[in-house]
Amino acid sequence: MNKTQNKDRLLIKRYFERQSQSKFGKDYQPAIKAVPSEAPSISRCSRLYWPRFERELHLLSEVERCACLLALYNPCLFELNEQRVLWTQPRPHPLSEHPLIRETTLPPLPGLYHIAKRIGVERTLRTVWLTDDADSPHVKLPYVGDLLLFLTDEQGPFLVNWSVKSTDSGFEQQLGQRPSARRSERSQGRAKIRHQLEELNYSEAGIQTIRITGTKLDKQLCANLSQLYPWVIRKMTLHADSRAKIIAEYQQIIGTPSSPLDILPTLLTRYHCTREEAQNTLYRGIWERILPVDLFNPILFDRPLRFAKLDPLVHYADWFRRGQ
Numbered sequence: 538m539n540k541t542q543n544k545d546r547l548l549i550k551r552y553f554e555r556q557s558q559s560k561f562g563k564d565y566q567p568a569i570k571a572v573p574s575e576a577p578s579i580s581r582c583s584r585l586y587w588p589r590f591e592r593e594l595h596l597l598s599e600v601e602r603c604a605c606l607l608a609l610y611n612p613c614l615f616e617l618n619e620q621r622v623l624w625t626q627p628r629p630h631p632l633s634e635h636p637l638i639r640e641t642t643l644p645p646l647p648g649l650y651h652i653a654k655r656i657g658v659e660r661t662l663r664t665v666w667l668t669d670d671a672d673s674p675h676v677k678l679p680y681v682g683d684l685l686l687f688l689t690d691e692q693g694p695f696l697v698n699w700s701v702k703s704t705d706s707g708f709e710q711q712l713g714q715r716p717s718a719r720r721s722e723r724s725q726g727r728a729k730i731r732h733q734l735e736e737l738n739y740s741e742a743g744i745q746t747i748r749i750t751g752t753k754l755d756k757q758l759c760a761n762l763s764q765l766y767p768w769v770i771r772k773m774t775l776h777a778d779s780r781a782k783i784i785a786e787y788q789q790i791i792g793t794p795s796s797p798l799d800i801l802p803t804l805l806t807r808y809h810c811t812r813e814e815a816q817n818t819l820y821r822g823i824w825e826r827i828l829p830v831d832l833f834n835p836i837l838f839d840r841p842l843r844f845a846k847l848d849p850l851v852h853y854a855d856w857f858r859r860g861q
Contacts, residue, residue, distance in 0.1 A: 545665040545678050552679060556622045559634040563591035567620035568681045571595040585609075587617075588770055594619050600751040601683060601701045603759035606766060608686050608699070610824065611850055611857060615694070616687030623735055625650040625662060625677040630742050631685065631696060638694055644742045650677050652737045653730075661730050680731060688857060695859040698739045698746040700732060705750055708732050745860030758849055761832045768820035775818060779808045783818045787828055791842045798839040 555566040569575050571582035576597055583602050584593040587609060596602040596619065608614055616635065630643035653659040663678040684699040702708055709725045736746040773780065783804055790800060797819055804815045816838060822828040823836065830836060831843035850857065 542666060545663060546667065548678065549665055549667070549676060552622045552681075559629075559631065561616055561618075561635055565590070565592065565618060567595045567618075568622045569595065569597065569620045571597060585766065586770060590617070597683075598701070598703065600703050600749070600754065603751075603754050603762070604699060604701050604749050605684060606759070606762040607754070607849065607853065607856075608684060609766075610762060611688070612826070613688045613690060613857065614686055615689060618685040618687075619683065621682045621685050623680040623682050623738060624648055625679050627651065632687070632694055635687065635694075640694075646738055646742050649680065649734045649738055652734050652741075656733075656737075658730050658734075661727055680735060682735060686857070688859075690859065692859070696739075696744045697857060697859070698735070698744055699749050699856070700735065700746055701749045703751045705748075705752070707750070708748060740860065743860050745858065747856045749856065755833055755849075755852075757834060758832050761836050764836065765820045765824045768817050769824045771817055773817065773821070775808075775810055775814045779810060780818050783808055783810070783815060784822050784827055787819055787822060787842070791828065791830060792844045794841055796837075796839050796841050 552568050556568055560566065571584050576582040580597045581599050582595070582597045583599075584595055585602070585605060586593050594605055594617065596605050601619075605617070605619065608617060615637070618631070621631075624646070626648040628646045628648065630640075630645055632638045633640050633643045650659060650662060653662055664675050665678050666673040666675045668674075682698060683701040686697045686699060688695055688697060700708070709728050732748075739746050775783075786800060786804060787797065790797070797815070801812065801815055804810060805812065810818075819828070819838070820836075823830045823832075828842075829845045831845045831847075832849055833847055834843050836842070
């Protein structure tokens, strides 16, 4: 049996088992999980548990993890599908199958094969024979996307597709090849076609695709979001009234020489809280955008808090806009 065919059959089986039916929230399963048996060997994969979705998110690179944290930071995000299969055949618009939406008038996804055939590149899609028989049925191998964001604005719900790479050159390289092969003209041409098909497939359903690279993501912002994340997913043990009062105390020291550590003794005495509860309140307040702290500079408990001069969601606003 051809090793490539055997591998492709296993991929097809996994994709169908996990995503032949659209699922969301805790029931969603990514096509590729951040585990050694599935993630690319060269990737630095990770998982993030998100309480609202009641499941772990599977990210396949450090840049993808940072992009995911930025997406989760946006309060307009109500669903996220990572490693979603890009089917070769027509599929309903993802919003039309979401249990909170059920919008039936949305345009469908035409499928990669129909897009490829229209522009004359259908041969770039790998054919997978489902058995070793001479007359075996065959299918085209789908691609897998990175992050599909489900957002809402004043017009209602919409989707944005994020395609994530470490650098711009990543969009011209095929995964699973030796470096010398990835640099070949043929390989780069196929990589460009792959991303073109993804973008055209989504655009026909009114979904914008954004190309995101590590060079476009601010490193300090990524570090701060990573620092805040573990505090955000912890359960709050502090009473809501006490938390609101502690938030007010923090608001008074933003932009002053006083640090959170300076006022910690007062907080512990006045509100009968623990140090962990005081820190949790601070970091959650920053994540929830209640405390306007600068996310583009280091956030340290023993250093003064700076006023936010630039809102990340304003700076990256184009990444969260609905398609035309």
